[in-house]
Amino acid sequence: MDKRSFLKSGLSLAGLSLINPVQSLQKLAAEAPFELPKLPYAYDGLEPAMDARTMEIHHSRHHAAYVEKLNAELAPGKIAFKNLEDLLRNHAHNNKTIRNQGGGHFNHSLLWRTLTKPDSVKMPEDLSMEIITHFGDMEDFLLTLRQTALDRFGSGWAWLCKADDGRLFITSTPNQDNPLMKIEGLVQGKPLLGIDVWEHAYYLKFQDKRAEYLDAFFRCINWNEVNRLRLEK
Numbered sequence: 001m002d003k004r005s006f007l008k009s010g011l012s013l014a015g016l017s018l019i020n021p022v023q024s025l026q027k028l029a030a031e032a033p034f035e036l037p038k039l040p041y042a043y044d045g046l047e048p049a050m051d052a053r054t055m056e057i058h059h060s061r062h063h064a065a066y067v068e069k070l071n072a073e074l075a076p077g078k079i080a081f082k083n084l085e086d087l088l089r090n091h092a093h094n095n096k097t098i099r100n101q102g103g104g105h106f107n108h109s110l111l112w113r114t115l116t117k118p119d120s121v122k123m124p125e126d127l128s129m130e131i132i133t134h135f136g137d138m139e140d141f142l143l144t145l146r147q148t149a150l151d152r153f154g155s156g157w158a159w160l161c162k163a164d165d166g167r168l169f170i171t172s173t174p175n176q177d178n179p180l181m182k183i184e185g186l187v188q189g190k191p192l193l194g195i196d197v198w199e200h201a202y203y204l205k206f207q208d209k210r211a212e213y214l215d216a217f218f219r220c221i222n223w224n225e226v227n228r229l230r231l232e233k
């Protein structure tokens, strides 16, 4: 084979793609499927507020299924992305699997890290000052966030987010949508805290009593982590 025909062959193209940084990044992203993150506590770590059995099913089955289905969608390597946030910002609005399964993976990954042992974290002073600046009053803020979660009809999430201009806002989304996604009618922002109001998050322990689940949820919020996400560039 002379040099010219060698360069035209598929073999040489495959070889070149390995040294092209952009294509290598795409290839890497496609070949490195997402993983189910480990919880930063044991399944019974949120007891007695949240029960271990629900946590186990929620993490090892529901979240695992989102990861598995998202990876299956990305396996062909047709979609280039830098990370999960980038994937959701740029592809969720025109790919239903990325929207549902990618949303599920992001939302639950955020959820686990923003929860902790009940009644163990006091809100940091700088976060509470920021909340009072944006919402006027701490009690109003907590009641509005809780009410937003209560009012979400069916499955979905209530969110505390940070807008591009730094403003904090509360919103709600159906299903596994989140404010990273470019979806019509949805204000975009960086999610700092998401409250899962799918029945799978509470039905075993609380049945239809979403309000009681929310009271338990609020006891477990890791405000230090919420604040860290707020300050993160």
Ligand code: MN3
Residues within 6 Å of the ligand: 058, 062, 108, 196, 198, 200, 201
């Ligand atoms: Mn869930």
